[in-house]
Amino acid sequence: MEVSDESGNSQSIMKASLVLVALLGMMGYALAGITLADVRAAEWDSFKLEFNKNYVDESEDRLRMQVFQANKRIIDAHNERWAAGEESYEMGVNHFTDLLEKEFDELITGNDGSLDDKDADEDTSDVNVAEFDSEPHPYDVDWRTLGAVTPVQHQGHFNNSWAFAAAGAVESRKFVATGRLVKLSKQNLVDCCRTKHKRTLNALKCIKRKRGIDTEASYPYRGPTGRCLFKKKLVGAKIRKHLQSSPGNELALAHNVAAGPVAAVISWDALRFYKSGVFHNTSCSKAPDYAVLIVGYGHCENYGDYWLLKTSLGATWGEQGYLRLARNRHNMCGIASRAYYPKCSEIKMKAAFVIVALLGVAACTQGGATYSEQPNREWDDFKFQFDKIYDDESEEQLRMLIFQDNKKIIDAHNERWAAGEESYEMGVNQFTDMLPSEISKGFTNNDDGLPIADLEPAPYDYLNEVGDLDLDMPVKVNWTQLGAVTPVMNQGHFNNSWAFAAAGVVESRQFIKSGRLVALSKQNLIDCCRRHNKLTASALICIKRMRGIDTEASYPYRGITGKCQFQRKLVGAKVKKIFQVRPGNENILAFNVAKGPVAAVISQAAIVNYKSGVFHNPHCGQSPDFAVLIVGFGTCKSFGDYWIIKTSLGSTWGEKGYMRLARNKQNLCGIANRAYYPALY
Incomplete structure (x- = not known):
């Protein structure tokens, strides 16, 4: 019963309808006397419908339409060159097309006046520059295909790309080390890491200083800064240290990305209307103002090497929330200027647990394990799967007893279910370490x-x-x-x-x-x-x-x-x-x-x-x-x-x-x- 992407079916229906309307419009253009103004008005109505745009009054609607049409002319002119093979990427209408350039910049990179890494020099005094050797790195890498990247989210009307990039880097690096992908809380960083400058590096430092970052499930994203609600018992990952990729060195960056996704900060000034393809524009500055997650790299036959970047602009932007940025093109958009990744302090422990668990299973098949060891393994598996962390050993012991009691109920029920005596199966879930009164x-x-x-x-x-x-x-x-x-x-x-x-x-x-x-x-x-x-x-x-x-x-x-x-x-x-x-x-x-x-x-x-x-x-x-x-x-x-x-x-x-x-x-x-x-x- 899995639900498709929230916009999938409806957008397909809508786009098919719009194509049909456009075709009918072209066929009947001369006969019906349709003017260019009619076409532009139809484009405007389609834009508002597709991106769910609602304005305060007719006056704002007219103003936004003028801005949209001006931006649409830029897009159309670029795409004529793209269709002729003169550009490496396609532009397209997106949810920013009714915004002025200044509004876009304020919305994406500085709505509160403190741009990510743009206002001041960055303190990297306690950050080590990652070493890399001269051994060849893989020809192409895409960490998405390996299950190391969480789904694209939308930061909304907030300057929070730094939080998404930092949390994303920790999520992915934790997966690389443990095989477990856990969504981490961007709101935790927004609320609890209130430094003067909103920076990816500062967010990683904050996670280390506070000894962890909560899970997304326990502390979901909202957007605006609120009261810090960080709870140590709900931590999903901890940072031991953070490393910086050698500034400006794309070869070093590729070596680091080959080992796992890396957070970076790029200039966003030329990417406003990106839709698809490999972005290459020499006018893109190297002044960093928008944080992304580099999840891979590759090569395009027509346009050469590229970086694969995950944004926090939602799955309707660009290539389903991603963009490909030209690689080995003189540090395009400053991609290698400020790139960081963490090492997590709990990774060693949990990786060791995986090895111990595997050895335990092997010993069991050889008759070395006793049945009495099984509940403890089930408990460890439960904590691992549902990312359970408790305040102290006393609480953990209590939770384990509750878990074991509930597990007995589940096992007894499932014996009847297997015998055809029950109509449904029970299973361990996020509630299995809780009392009924707590759930209620x-x-x-x-x-x-x-x-x-x-x-x-x-x-x-x-x-x-x-x-x-x-x-x-x-x-x-x-x-x-x-x-x-x-x-x-x-x-x-x-x-x-x-x-x-x-x-x-x-x-x-x-x-x-x-x-x-x-x-x-x-x-x-x-x-x-x-x-x-x-x-x-x-x-x-x-x-x-x-x-x-x-x-x-x-x-x-x-x-x-x-x-x-x-x-x-x-x-x-x-x-x-x-x-x-x-x-x-x-x-x-x-x-x-x-x-x-x-x-x-x-x-x-x-x-x-x-x-x-x-x-x-x-x-x-x-x-x-x-x-x-x-x-x-x-x-x-x-x-x-x-x-x-x-x-x-x-x-x-x-x-x-x-x-x-x-x-x-x-x-x-x-x-x-x-x-x-x-x-x-």
């Missing part, structure tokens, strides 16, 4: 410590009690396969399932209405809907009252409640009214899900140890305390009807972030008690 408190309670089940339902005078009923219902539905569902996210250690469910149902219903899938801001709801008791229906009401919800790109998820930063000009969707499906009626719920995903609230008992299959447990209870998105339904030959449910627990949980819950089994887990969906403008 951490994932299903509101800020006042009151379980959601104890709160009054959303006021009914804001809701139409029963959704529409359509008797022509399909046998099965899966909205993920139709491109109507954004990728699974991880809510982290916060009670925010209500925000994910509410935003998710608006995202999907908007796709059905417009063919456009836009990720919407869960953090917008967390920060701005504080008076709505953390209920899914209340969150939808809040969106209606605010007259919209911002996009995820403009207001990214962080987890904790902060200051409301809602901006109407960045709204991604608006809610007209909210429907509640008749409580307790699964047939009516199915009719409504056939029209589009529906937000619902279930008992959290279903999520604790679930791994795969159709969950059916009559002891689940019907007290709603965990919000989900119902994205479809179907039938399993062995275990009957089921609902397809999207969670906010990350793609490593359950069936890649999804679960199947038994349907038409007396409203199992309260699935039909509180189910809602919006009508949109």
Whole structure:
């Protein structure tokens, strides 16, 4: 049930539509009397639609259109030369094309007045320059193909490239040494490494000084600087030292990249409209102002050697968030001027653990290991897989005992499952070292410590009690396969399932209405809907009252409640009214899900140890305390009807972030008690 990229299907549909419109426009140009102004207006409308642009008023819209058209002329002129073979790279329209050059520079490299490495000389007094030998390095390298690079993220409207480059270098170098890729927290650096100058090197120094960087799951990215929430027990990596590649030496840099990704800082002034190809422009200065991660290098037959760079501009920019920059061309854009990589202090320990674990398995096959050693190996594997770090030995001992008790429950259940006596498989997950009360408190309670089940339902005078009923219902539905569902996210250690469910149902219903899938801001709801008791229906009401919800790109998820930063000009969707499906009626719920995903609230008992299959447990209870998105339904030959449910627990949980819950089994887990969906403008 894996969800495709959030823009994949909808963009394909949209682009196909735009191509068709363009072709029809050209065919009928003379007959219909279409003017150049009409074409430009259509381009502008397409740009706003594709990049979800909303402006304050008509005056700003006209101004932005003029800026867009001026930039589009630059792009078109360049691409004429590119098509003629006179340029090595293609330009294209992207989410910066409605910005002036000064605005772009401030947005990407200096929105707070302190540019990355641009304002002052860098203190490298405690940084060693990496040595390299004269042995030939590999002809080409791409660390992505080896699984050493995390997915491209979007820094949003914030000067945080330095944090992404630093965290990315640590992520990848840790993988190279241990074989384990763990996303690390960029927000941790943004909040806790507030030096005068926002620099990649300073971020690496900060990680070393604070003895670690938290994981992305525990401290998700938001963008603006906030209160430092670093927790040593949630550390995902530690730095022993940081090295600098020999400044200005591309050969030395290639040797270092061959050993693992390297953070670097380049000039961004000439790359604004990059779309594809090998960027080579002698006007690109060597003044560093934007941090990137060098994840490889290669050779292009037409345009020579290149560096492969990962940005933090989102997967819609450039070559899916990457660019190829000319290599061995006089240090193009200053690529080799300031390049750094870390060595992690915990790598040796964990690499040694891998060796010990492998030796243990080998000894076991030869009869050297006893069964009593197995639980300890399982515990070590669990900590390794889920990146668990505890405050002290006392807490670790307690967590191990809880883990072992839960593991016995899982093993006993799975024996019955293997014998065909259960409809679903249990498995170890991020909750296996937690008590049920901790899970309930951490994932299903509101800020006042009151379980959601104890709160009054959303006021009914804001809701139409029963959704529409359509008797022509399909046998099965899966909205993920139709491109109507954004990728699974991880809510982290916060009670925010209500925000994910509410935003998710608006995202999907908007796709059905417009063919456009836009990720919407869960953090917008967390920060701005504080008076709505953390209920899914209340969150939808809040969106209606605010007259919209911002996009995820403009207001990214962080987890904790902060200051409301809602901006109407960045709204991604608006809610007209909210429907509640008749409580307790699964047939009516199915009719409504056939029209589009529906937000619902279930008992959290279903999520604790679930791994795969159709969950059916009559002891689940019907007290709603965990919000989900119902994205479809179907039938399993062995275990009957089921609902397809999207969670906010990350793609490593359950069936890649999804679960199947038994349907038409007396409203199992309260699935039909509180189910809602919006009508949109």
